[in-house]
Amino acid sequence: MDAGWRLAAAVPQCPGVGGLRVFVLPHDPVQKAASGSPSASAAPALRPYQREAVRRVIEHFRGSDEPAVVVLPTGSGKSLVIAELARLARGRVLVLAHVRELVEQNHAKYQAYGLSADIFSAGLGRKESGRQVVFGSVQSVVRGLERFASPSQGQGDFTLLVIDECHRVSPAEDASFRRVIERLRRANPRLKVLGLTATPYRLGQGFIYHRHHHGMVRGEADVFFRECVFEQPLRLMVKQGYLAEPVRVDAAVERYDFSALAPSTNGLFREEELNRVAAGNRATPGIIAEVIERARDRQGVMLFAASVAHAEEILGYLPAATAALITGETPSTERERIIAAFKAREIKYLVNVAVLTTGFDAPHVDLIAILRPTESVGLYQQIVGRGLRLSPGKRDCLILDYAGNPWDLYAPEVGSPRPDSDSEPVQVECPACGHANLFWGKRDGELVIEHFGRRCQGLVLSSRARPRAKSEKSTSTMEQCSFRFRFKVCGECGAENDIAARRCHGCQTLLVDADDKLKEALRLRDARVLRVAGMQLEATVNGRGLARLKVTYHDEEGVTLSEWFALETPAQRGAFAAAFLRQHLRAPGVPFRPTTPEEVVAEQRRLRHPDFVVGRKVGRHWQVREKLFDYTGRYRRAVEAG
Ligand SMILES: [Zn+2]
Ligand SMILES: [Zn+2]
Numbered sequence: 232m233d234a235g236w237r238l239a240a241a242v243p244q245c246p247g248v249g250g251l252r253v254f255v256l257p258h259d260p261v262q263k264a265a266s267g268s269p270s271a272s273a274a275p276a277l278r279p280y281q282r283e284a285v286r287r288v289i290e291h292f293r294g295s296d297e298p299a300v301v302v303l304p305t306g307s308g309k310s311l312v313i314a315e316l317a318r319l320a321r322g323r324v325l326v327l328a329h330v331r332e333l334v335e336q337n338h339a340k341y342q343a344y345g346l347s348a349d350i351f352s353a354g355l356g357r358k359e360s361g362r363q364v365v366f367g368s369v370q371s372v373v374r375g376l377e378r379f380a381s382p383s384q385g386q387g388d389f390t391l392l393v394i395d396e397c398h399r400v401s402p403a404e405d406a407s408f409r410r411v412i413e414r415l416r417r418a419n420p421r422l423k424v425l426g427l428t429a430t431p432y433r434l435g436q437g438f439i440y441h442r443h444h445h446g447m448v449r450g451e452a453d454v455f456f457r458e459c460v461f462e463q464p465l466r467l468m469v470k471q472g473y474l475a476e477p478v479r480v481d482a483a484v485e486r487y488d489f490s491a492l493a494p495s496t497n498g499l500f501r502e503e504e505l506n507r508v509a510a511g512n513r514a515t516p517g518i519i520a521e522v523i524e525r526a527r528d529r530q531g532v533m534l535f536a537a538s539v540a541h542a543e544e545i546l547g548y549l550p551a552a553t554a555a556l557i558t559g560e561t562p563s564t565e566r567e568r569i570i571a572a573f574k575a576r577e578i579k580y581l582v583n584v585a586v587l588t589t590g591f592d593a594p595h596v597d598l599i600a601i602l603r604p605t606e607s608v609g610l611y612q613q614i615v616g617r618g619l620r621l622s623p624g625k626r627d628c629l630i631l632d633y634a635g636n637p638w639d640l641y642a643p644e645v646g647s648p649r650p651d652s653d654s655e656p657v658q659v660e661c662p663a664c665g666h667a668n669l670f671w672g673k674r675d676g677e678l679v680i681e682h683f684g685r686r687c688q689g690l691v692l693s694s695r696a697r698p699r700a701k702s703e704k705s706t707s708t709m710e711q712c713s714f715r716f717r718f719k720v721c722g723e724c725g726a727e728n729d730i731a732a733r734r735c736h737g738c739q740t741l742l743v744d745a746d747d748k749l750k751e752a753l754r755l756r757d758a759r760v761l762r763v764a765g766m767q768l769e770a771t772v773n774g775r776g777l778a779r780l781k782v783t784y785h786d787e788e789g790v791t792l793s794e795w796f797a798l799e800t801p802a803q804r805g806a807f808a809a810a811f812l813r814q815h816l817r818a819p820g821v822p823f824r825p826t827t828p829e830e831v832v833a834e835q836r837r838l839r840h841p842d843f844v845v846g847r848k849v850g851r852h853w854q855v856r857e858k859l860f861d862y863t864g865r866y867r868r869a870v871e872a873g
Contacts, residue, residue, distance in 0.1 A: 277315060278473065280463045281308055285315050287444070287461040288425055292391075297457035298424040300397060300440045304465040305429045305616030306474050306594075310340035313393055313427065317364045318344060322390025324364045325379065327411065329399050331355050331368050336592060337395060338366040351375065354563070361386065373407040380414040388419040397426025398439050398609075400455060409455075426456055429616060430609035430644075434499060437646045447666060447688045448711045449646055465612065466641045474619040475597070476627040477640055484521050485514035486633045487537075489604040494648075499606055502538050509537035509602065510544065518633050519548035522600045525629060526580070530622075531573065531596040534582045535614055537603035537634075542582050545602065554580035585610075594620035598629045604636060611638040645671050650683050659820050661687040663714035672818060680837050681817035685729060687712040716819040717861060730861040746864040748857065749843060757848040758856075761786045764869035766840035770828035780828035782811075784844045784855075787869055792846040794855045798827055814860055815839055842868050 277285070284301050291299050303309050314337070317324045328334045331354035341348050341364065349359035351367035358371070360378045372379060379389065392415055394400060400408040416422045431449075432438050438450035443459045450456075468474045489508055492500055509515075526532045536542035539558050546556045555569045555578050572578045574593050585603070599618040605611040618628035630640075637652070645656050650671050657672035657679045666689025672682030690709040718727035719742065726737030735742055752758040761784055769781040773795070780796040796811060797803045804826065815838045816823060825831045831838075842862035846853040862868060 277311060278308065280467075280473075281312050281315070284312050284461040284463070285319070288316060289319065291458065291460045292423045292425075295458075296421050296423060298426065298455055300426045300428065300431055300456045300459045302428060302431050302459060302462035304463060304468050304474065304619075305613065306620040307429075307463055307468055309395065309427050309429075310337045313337050313395065314341040314344055314346075316391070316393065316425070317341060317348070318346060320364075320391045323387055324391045324393065325372070325389050325411075325415070326364070326366045326393040326395065327369050327372060327408065328366075328395040329369055332591065333395055334366050334368050341366070351378075369407045369411060373410050376411065376414050379411070380418050388422075389415050390419060390421070390423060392422060392424045394424065394426045396428055397456070398428045398430055398433055400426065400439070402433075402436060402455065424456075430612060431459065432607070432609055432644055432646055434607055434609075434648075438644075442690060442709075446690045446709070447668075448690060449688065452711075464641075469619070473621070475621055475625055477615055477619060477630050478627045479630040479632065479640070480525070481632075484517045486518070486635055487512060487514060487602065487604075489537075489634055490652075492604060494606050500604060505603065506538040506540055509541040512541075514633075515541075515544055515602075516548055518600075518602065519545055522598070522631060523549070525631060526598050529598040529629065530576065530579075530625065531593060532580045532598040532600065533593075533596050533617055534580060534600045535603050536582055536584050539584055541602070542584050545582050549580045549582070553578055554582065556582045558584050585614075591617065592620070593617070594622035595625065596620070596628065597622075597625050598631070600631045600633065601636060602633045604634045605638065608638040608642055608644055611636055612640060615640055643669055645669055647671065647683075654683070657682055657818075659684055659716070659818065661689050661712060661714050662820050662822075663687065664689045664691050664712045666690075666712060668820075675836065679818045679821050681839075682716070682819075682821075684820075685715060685717045687714040687716070689714075714820075719861075731863075744864070745843075745859050745862055746866065748845070748859070749864070749866055752845045752857075755847075759790070759792060759846040759848075759853055761790060761792055761844040761846070762867070762869045763840050763842060763844055766838070768828075768832045768835050768838070770832050778828055780807075780831050784840060792844050792853055792855055796828075798825060798831075814841075814858065 284303065288299065288301060301312065303312065313326055317326060326337055328337060331352050334350060334352045335355060338348060338350055347362065348364035348366055349362040350357040351360050351365055351371055353371045354368060358375065359365070392412065394408060400406070403409065412424060431440060439454055440456040440459045441448060441450050441452060441454050442457060443449050444461065449459070469476055487508055492504055492508065494500055522532065522534065534545055536545055542556055542558060546554055555573070557566055557569055569578065569581070570591070573581045576595065596618045599615055601614060605614065615630055618630070642656055653673055654671040655674065656669055657674060659668045659670055659672070659679060659682050660666070661668060664687060666687055668684055668688050670682040670684030672679055674680065689712040691712045693708055693710040715727045715729065717730050719730055719732070720727055721735035721737060721740065722743055723740045724735060724738040726735055728735055728742060732742060734740065749760060752760050763784045764787045765785055767783045769783070771779055771781045773779050777797065778799070780798065781793055782796070783791050783793040785791045796807045798807055804824065808824070812823065813819065817837055817839045823834065823837060825834065841858035841860050843859040844855055845857040847856045
């Protein structure tokens with residue numbers, strides 16, 4: 232069976248391409264939608280961006296079997312997009328989610344089309360897998376894989392697998408989602424896998440997809456999902472009135488000070504550390520009093536606590552009759568009862584410990600109180616997203632943050648851990664391809680003076696790709712721009728490599744380790760190794776009265792090495808840019824073309840010094856031979872000295 236689609240009206244059609252009938256016309260007799268039906272079961276109308284998402288997915292899978300991702304903010308009606316795709320798919324469709332609430336919601340939206348589908352979820356007490364479309368929970372499906380991998384006569388293979396909240400797909404090969412995909416692919420090697428999420432990144436892993444349709448590289452080259460084919464920005468959703476406006480109010484009373492907390496290696500805060508700050512904190516009663524005051528004319532309030540003990544304390548300060556608590560340990564029947572009561576507005580205050588960030592849908596929520604630090608802008612967006620759905624009588628959603636979370640709700644995700652608390656997302660244009668990269672960095676006014684990007688994320692036409700028609704624009708024939716902002720040069724072939732590379736990507740030789748270079752220099756009598764503690768720039772003149780830039784490096788003991796640069800002619804300026812600026816700029820790629828030594832001195836905040844400098848004695852003078860930047864070896868670096 233082909234992995235085709237029934238034609239959505241918006242999809243241009245090319246009948247009979249290669250004899251493979253991929254789409255069916257809208258008036259096709261097998262079309263199942265109850266279009267034109269006056270009853271409530273009529274297919275709900277898709278919003279423009281939902282239609283566009285569907286169109287892009289179909290377009291992608293017409294030309295590719297590579298797993299794709301669609302990014303839609305919480306509350307944007309992902310389940311409608313899923314339902315429409317399932318309706319249009321010609322083959323069998325399996326829609327997976329990690330929690331049964333989501334299985335149930337997605338199934339309900341599909342039923343709203345007047346269509347019927349199966350549910351395979353032990354938690355929902357249903358294990359059906361006979362219909363064309365099946366909504367399942369991954370835990371149940373992985374336990375009953377045989378029924379999906381080898382369908383009985385007449386049912387056919389699955390051609391489309393949709394994974395909701397796909398940022399939960401673990402990179403580990405043996406994880407549940409991967410096992411399901413593996414088995415379905417064995418039955419049908421052309422299985423299409425589509426992931427949907429509001430937050431396409433994982434802590435510690437970065438972006439879950441490799442390429443973005445805007446023409447850039449996001450995740451590593453080996454991540455499971457290959458391409459993000461559609462993304463709807465949260466800001467646009469609010470602006471167009473599809474989501475309620477978040478109104479962030481700075482808390483008037485005290486707040487918690489989580490600033491001393493550092494995430495552990497997996498990027499998460501430790502519960503016991505969160506607990507040490509939050510539990511028993513004197514600020515809690517005042518904070519809850521303010522929440523109650525602010526909530527007077529609000530309909531539903533969600534409070535996000537830092538730990539279970541903290542949550543229990545919070546509950547103690549809320550009106551007992553209209554408040555409840557859900558933790559990871561709450562039994563599922565109790566959890567369901569509480570959620571039902573909250574949705575029915577019998578309960579006004581719902582306290583939880585990060586368990587209700589996904590798959591929970593209570594549109595009337597119009598106050599979110601955050602009493603915990605969030606490790607990523609993604610988690611912050613998930614929390615705030617609980618309050619952005621539209622609901623009758625709701626104008627906006629109040630966001631009260633008592634934990635000093637630094638995130639801008641609309642800030643784009645950089646995809647790598649924030650290097651330090653002063654860093655913010657900055658835009659850096661690639662000097663080679665012009666792509667506007669997004670990196671962590673620092674600004675002085677509008678000027679980007681530092682960034683931590685290593686390689687350009689732009690996609691450029693692959694040198695190996697066959698020339699294609701303009702209309703056939705596809706990022707799969709493109710490759711990542713080779714420009715590197717930070718690099719180390721291969722001593723053999725001169726290629727620029729990532730600063731962490733072990734082997735040269737150009738000639739495959741092992742790159743000389745920085746420690747080996749230092750060790751060798753330390754052995755030589757006519758070599759001097761400086762552990763650089765600082766760098767001075769000086770506009771001076773040489774013996775013949777010509778303007779020169781003098782750069783002096785010094786170590787902790789005051790031992791120095793110097794080098795001189797001329798900037799008079801264009802050739803000298805070019806050499807200075809290549810030999811000095813390229814490595815010394817704290818924000819490489821940001822244009823800086825000084826024409827005099829004075830100009831360099833005046834802009835020295837934009838420059839960094841190397842970690843080590845190696846000098847050699849030539850006659851009576853010392854010459855700078857090598858400068859080591861981005862050093863991570865086993866020698867100690869100098870203590871920063873102004
Ligand atoms: Zn580039
Ligand atoms: Zn090389």
